[in-house]
Amino acid sequence: MTLEEVCDILEAEVVAGGNLCDIEIRTACGADLMSDVLAFSKSGAVLLTGLTNVHVIRTCEMVELAAICFVRGKRPPEETVRLAAADGLPLLMTGLPMFEACGRLYGRGLRGCSENGR
Amino acid sequence: MPSTRITKTQEMVYEMKVGEVMTRQVITVRPDVPMSRLRGILRQNRISGLPVLDGQRLVGLISLEDFIKWLADRAEDGPIRQRMTQHLEKVSEDDPLVLAVGKFDKSGLGRLPVVDRNDPTKLLGILTKGDVIEGLLKKLEIDYQQEQIRRHRTAHVFFEDVQADRTALVLQYDVKGQDFGQAGASSSRLKQTLHRLGVGPNLVRRVAIASFEAEMNLVVFTSGGTLRAKIQPETLLLEAADSGPGIADIACALEPGYSTAPDWVRELGFGAGMGLPNIRKSCDRFEIDSALGKGTRLTASFFVNENFHDIS
Amino acid sequence: MTLADLVDALELQVRAGRARLEREVTGGYASDLLSDVIANGRPGDLWITLQKHVNTVAVASMKDLAAIVLVNGREPEEDTVRKAEAENIPVLVSRLPAFELAGRLCGLGVGRMG
Structure with a gap:
């Protein structure tokens, strides 16, 4: 599905990279621990996370994730938005908790990154 | 990405010259050949038009369209000279492709004779829309391959070479x-x-x-x-x-x-x-x-x- | 839906708290941040996390969560199992990633009743 569809499904607000809404999202990953993102995510995935610090952006840069959606209504600090904009990484934010955000996307056919996928 | 490809093609239309893509081996016909023989010539060579040469001089262009028109008019057989297009749009070898593309558009013709810049009756080749497209595609492919080779090389420099x-x-x-x-x-x-x-x-x-x-x-x-x-x-x-x-x-x-x-x-x-x-x-x-x-x-x-x- | 139903439906492994599997699950919460669960977890929630250390048991107990499910096949530490048995908090393990497990739980209707 496209990032725009993800945005609609999660009733999310685009915080950065609004021009990239037509990119294709292949899988999703929900985590607050960046090591797990590094270990288990696949490039091209959207990361759902409750953390908004700059390390989330750097982590995504390392594994080439397609986009980040902050959950639980957490608005990223300016520094995070700036770094994401510089990296060309789109940011969304939704008021939904992680559990429900995963549920909605999964229900619409998006799948997770399997453990073996690197 | 499609957008960069288009830009790339546009750039190439300006950079590439007619001489790079034209056909040099041209089949021609003399002006005194009768119209009735034209169909055979076109068919045999699988072309839809050709330049008319009087000796070494380019005097016109005759095409399948002219032939069909001749048939429709039920006119009597006569030399090609009488039915050919004489006022020709021409291009030179060193013209950029973009100029030729403009002339195709303006004239509605399917082919342009390529002539010597100093002697417009001296035929050097022929340029069709197909030549232009084929030339661009080849160039794109070459560019792509060179890009691949270049990227490969960079890696090589540090790891193998x-x-x-x-x-x-x-x-x-x-x-x-x-x-x-x-x-x-x-x-x-x-x-x-x-x-x-x-x-x-x-x-x-x-x-x-x-x-x-x-x-x-x-x-x-x-x-x-x-x-x-x-x-x-x-x-x-x-x-x-x-x-x-x-x-x-x-x-x-x-x-x-x-x-x-x-x-x-x-x-x-x-x-x-x-x-x-x-x-x-x-x-x-x-x-x-x-x-x-x-x-x-x-x-x-x-x-x-x-x-x-x-x-x- | 009870914990036992979910254990069956999602092939979860039970590592502690077997005695409390009849408990009703009224919602789900996925988070790896303890402070977040302390702030937002609701009683009866199934807590999906990658955190396997002993502090999770204290949080689950304090917030009266239904159970802790570790994802990506992560196994609880010994301390965690011991404390969980003592506090009677079920600790489960799923091979699925958090996204997938939350997705399937929602599909089973968990989270739409509370």
Whole structure:
């Protein structure tokens, strides 16, 4: 599905990279621990996370994730938005908790990154 | 990306010359050949039009359209001279393609004779719309291949073509301890540099994961250290070294989920005990040496060749 | 839906708290940040996390969560199992990643009743 569809499904607000809404999202990953993102995510995935610090952006840069959606209504600090904009990484934010955000996307056919996928 | 391709093609239409894409082996016809023989000539040569030459001089162009018109008029047979197009749009060999494209558009013709700039009756070749498209496609393909070769070469320069008994390119980053704001920045710079050197994306990703985790360890647990990437023809070595405090139980530290990180680190999304296991998982060879109070040295090796050909 | 139903439906492994599997699950919460769960977890929630250390049990007990499910096949630490047995908090393990497990739980209707 496209990032725009993800945005609609999660009733999310685009915080950065609004021009990239037509990119294709292949899988999703929900985590607050960046090591797990590094270990288990696949490039091209959207990361759902409750953390908004700059390390989330750097982590995504390392594994080439397609986009980040902050959950639980957490608005990223300016520094995070700036770094994401510089990296060309789109940011969304939704008021939904992680559990429900995963549920909605999964229900619409998006799948997770399997453990073996690197 | 389609948008850059179009720009690229537009650029090429300006840069490429008619002479690069025109057909030089031209089938021609004399002006006194009767119209009734035209069909056979076109059919035999599988063309839909051709220049009319009087001796060496270009005098006109005759096409299938003219032939059909002649049939429709039920006119009597006569020499081609009487039915050919005489007022010709012509181009020169050194005209840019864009000029020819403009003339195709304006005249509605399917072909343009290419003539000597100093002698407009001297025919050098013929240019059809098909020639233009084919020429552009070939050029695009060549450009694409050259691009691939260039990218391949860059990687080669550092990994295979280096001719010396001992060669290594060392990238060193100084990592400050406890400075969480900057944590990860060195790995980010290393990753970008490896990309520019033409290292395959899969290998870059693996090195980046290891480097990021190693950098986090330096920041969280030590008062600082260095991160070095040593690029050799066969191997990429990633080294993280610090001068303390050292790891008490390495076997435990390698256990996924084992962590001695304080809670504040966990709340930042780190310290979940996956750092060393992640590094070990992403590299081909893993070594770690640590002495309490002295420091830790970690070496992760990545074998270049297996991952080398995934440049994409 | 009870914990036992979910254990069956999602092939979860039970590592502690077997005695309390009849408990009703009224919602789900996925988070790896303890402070977040302390702030937002609701009684009866199934807590999906990658955190396997012993502090999770204290949080689950304090917030009266239905159970802790570790994802990606992560196994609880010994301390965690011991404390969980003592506090009677079920600890389960799933091979699925958090996204997938939360997705399937929602598909089973968990989270739409509370």
